[in-house]
Amino acid sequence: MMSSLSLRARSNLLSAMPKRFASSLSASKMQESNKQNKESIKMTKLDNGILVASLENSSPISRVAAVLNTGSRDESHAEQGSSHALRVFSNLATRNFSSFGITRNLDQIGAQLSISSTRENTTYLLESVRNNISRGVDILSEIVSRPELRHWEIDDAKSRLEFELEVYEQQPELKIVDMIHKASFKNSLSNSIYAPRFNVPNLKSELLSGFRQKNFTSNRLTLIGLGVDHDDLIRFADQFRLSTASSTRQAARFISSELREENLDDLVHVAIAAEGVGQSNKEALASAVASHAFGSVYNRIKYSNGASRLSRSVLQLAKESAGVTSFNVNYSDTGLFGFHLIGSTNDIGNLAKGLYQELSKVATSGFSNEEINRAKNSLKTSLANSLDSSQGFIEAFTKGHDHVNVEEVLKSVDAVQSNDVNAFVKRVASSKHSLAAIGNLSELPRLEELRV
16 A cells, blocks of 8 residues: 555445544644635536535645545446446556656655545545645546556556455444445445455456446536635646546435345344435435434443433343444435444344334334434534534535535524424334344344334
8 A cells, every 4th residue: 555545435324333533623623614614615617517616724735636426336237346446446557657656746745645435426635735736636637537547557456456355354344334235225326335256357447447438527526625726726627637428327226125144253233224315305414313313423422331312222132242323324316224233142133123112112202302402412513523624524515515514504403303303213114124234143033023
């Protein structure tokens, strides 16, 4: 792995996994956040379809993100793993730079380039001091627009892809994310953000070039600049020469199914989900509030079983250590709302039954106003914390420019009505469900048994 270039996969569902956060913001971050709030976002739609957006945050570091509205959901069956492969191979030679040249030039200007991908987006993020950002964009545009994808370099780099798969396969908390998507969707969103083993030999230059030609198009590119002059960013956009072809994204179709991976591991992971809502759906914020009301990562108390409703009602059924959290993922056209359970083989059956009992109880009686208010405060903290960082700001902007104004976002959360949240939970409880599980599943009932 090169010091100046980092590659990583992201999944929105992973936000449901426990994380440790700092107790307070640094003064520099608070100043950056305040300046972002005071400045207005400038946007320009170019004739070739590229959207250019900038925000002056007065930071000594300039950031330019090339965000392509494409990811693993846009892969056909034969193309599965293309997004993962392109992420791993992004440091290979381009038309004007060798692989060594990319690293050397980035190091010379002290720039950092990271590539991340989700099921719907691929983001190339360049970070540099202000007076070097132009030189950095020269390299960024080459990587995005003009990769050579030489077959001998791909053959040499596949060992890195294999290494990432080996790491992935040893982490059930990652695999359960892909499995619940596979169990929940018939197509599109069912694709993993990691390459399936069976298709790795087919991820060759011709296939990857075809995937790029079809999906890496100018009308799918958003160029976001933080600490960059808007006119400069428009000039930078001219360096991104992408296909002008237009393509349509296949709509996701939710299904109810069960996917179980049996092994001898006594620590069992179970994910249960129903169809959620898309990013622009009027229920999107209600679904987020509902997730925090049940108990998300932000409800955790260190060294305790947690203070969330799920923790209090479900974890008491376990004899050994266990964990439970809700998750809510909003994609462009649909979403997933569900729960993630971790427990021992002997406890997992009771935990799953207790989870369904609690879901049924909430669907019948609803959350109290006190619980809704507490959930709103939790959600506002998580949203504000995310927007406080440049990475979070960029991710929010890809969902729509109305997602990045902190004050407006917090007002929208406050406007969510309790009736809307409880109505959403009632719909989730009565709708079709999917289940994914990994571990020793001898004590885990089937999905139809849990719903009795």
